[in-house]
Amino acid sequence: MVDSTLVLKGQTIAYSCYCLVILLVMTWFALRITRPGKSKVNPILFYSFVGFLTVLGVSLHIVTYNTIPWAEMDLNRHEITPDKSFAIDVANHEFLLPAEKMIVEVGEIVVFDVTSKDLTYGFGLFRKDNTMLFQMQVVPGHRNDIMWKFVKPGIYSIRSTEYSGPKGIAMVVENAVEVVPEGTLSK
């Protein structure tokens, strides 16, 4: 499974290239608009542009669905049997983790089932360098489950990713999840 760092890298490159192009186009337009010259706009150009936007809008989601592995897994997660499942409660701005440390092997499919007892919170896993692995919302009165397949060993922190009042900024549990190389636990 592709790591989320790689997906973000791809997105950064694509969006940066787009920004560069649109900045150049607008600069060119601003310079040319003040000069005399051909001014007729061919309707074919307009319809081609509309067609391009339509293809782009539709294809973006098709491409991401087929290239970002967790997209399909997320939508169909109730049909997949996980290797491990962790139940976590949240109440009074505090994560209540399972008694045993959450240790996962690379390649395992894991479900984090998070229940809020009071407010709306967020649940995100973060790497040591503070980059985000994934997140979801934790809404009271509903099931909040996220399925994930870990592809690299590492130690991850949990942080609430949703504002729940000023008290919410302290909702961080350092080194809460450990991902170990494949086969480590069975040795």
Add this chain to the structure above:
Amino acid sequence: MKGEEGLFKAESLTAMQKLTLRFVVVGLVYYLFVVVEGMIMRIVEVEQIEMISQEQFFAILTAHPLVGIFGSTYAIVMGAFLFLVPYLMKKPLYSMKLAHWNFFLITAGTFIFWLAGFISHYAPLYTLYWPLPADFSQFNPVGGAIFILGIALVMVGSMFFVINIFKTIAYTPEGWEKQPGAKLLGSALGTVGFGNLFKKKSKRKEHLVSLPVAAIARGSVDVALNAGILLFTGLLILVYMIGAILGYDLKDTAVDALLYKNWFWWGLDLIADGLVLIFVAGTWYLLATMITGKRLFMQNIARAALLLELVVSWTVWSHHLLSDQAQPAFLKVVSGEMVTAFELITQGLAFFITLATLWAARPLKMTNELKFLLGGLLGFALAVPAGIMQADVGLNRILHNTQWIVGPHVHVAILVGLTMTLYAAIYLLLPILTNGAKLYSQKLANLHFWFHLLGGIGMGAFMGMAGLKGMLRRTLYFNGEYELYMILALVCGGLLLIGFLLFFFNIVMTLGVEGVIGVFKPVKNKNKDLVPAE
């Protein structure tokens, strides 16, 4: 004191001109509130300062977008449209009294909720995720009740605006020949334009209202729906607050948190993905036709796109709930991804049509209104695709609630896209509203343009970079995790503040201090003329 060359004379203004200028001045003052608040938060994101407690920080974070949307943008937009609809339709505004109440309620309501937040630190954030607004272990119910009252006043003022706009379109002024009210409304709401799409050229019906008026009418539909949603939501929260004040602890689980979230975002997207985009497109069309003096390129398609945008704005809300696992997958994919993608098309159409209209009139002089219009177009060209990317089931998992959302999407859309469009409209309307006042300094106007453009794009970009590195929005970091990005965003925020101060100084010097005060003095001429009779 008397303004540039003494050309501006407040006593020469009509009642309508004065009212519009009051809306604009109040909108700009509230914009200053927002920029200063933004700068305070930018400083705190770099380093915590003693005088701003964490509770104060989040109270500012709650008030900041609301003052920006209601106190600043709503005021400027409503003032401009209350003038433009009658101006474009060549008939008086339906009710000056309603317009004055509209002005008063927006101004007072914004001040009340801002002050309540400032004093009591009521900070459930603009998202109001249930049951946080009723969490009285963190917030004072009295402060919260006053806060909600302020918002409610703004919503009532917004309703008055909507009534005035639709009445102005449809009514028959005294002494006029009977106006076809229903047909005028039909044209404004798009039924005529929609029908024309399926008719031969020779059989197409004439549009009774101009395209900018149609855009204003359609955006006003979303203003009304949103006001209804927020009023209802406010009332619900108020019931819990009054209960708490009277010593009754109402059961907050009686309200389903996910249903509430859907309801709230349905209403809020009527602003963010509805009236803002529709009003902006309409303003682009108006500016392009007024700058060039030419007809709009592909006018019928532009009208149809505005109608499509209206429908899209009613069905798009689920992109805010892509990270809510209990949200049905069907809604995530259809509303969250597919319908949202339509915004790329509708905004793209408006972008192309505006540029094509300008292109058809080249060579054009690079006036202030033209350069700010191009800045506004660029802002949306950058921000809309950033939004489309996050409205994706896969990408949302790693972007939701990061600084990416609030930087390259929200702030670039509002600061660069929307605000520069509003500046373009202000520069264009300034001579009409002031009976020919001359701008004090073109150099200051140029500096304002560059400072605002670079500051807005730069701030959005650095926030976005921090977001891609995992920095969340609506939180604080204490160990310098994203310090470099936040310092750079602070510098860009500083450019925005300086740009605005230069603009404000330029406008005050144009009108003169006496002139600005004169705008708020009672009007002598109480007739319904929009501009003074020749």
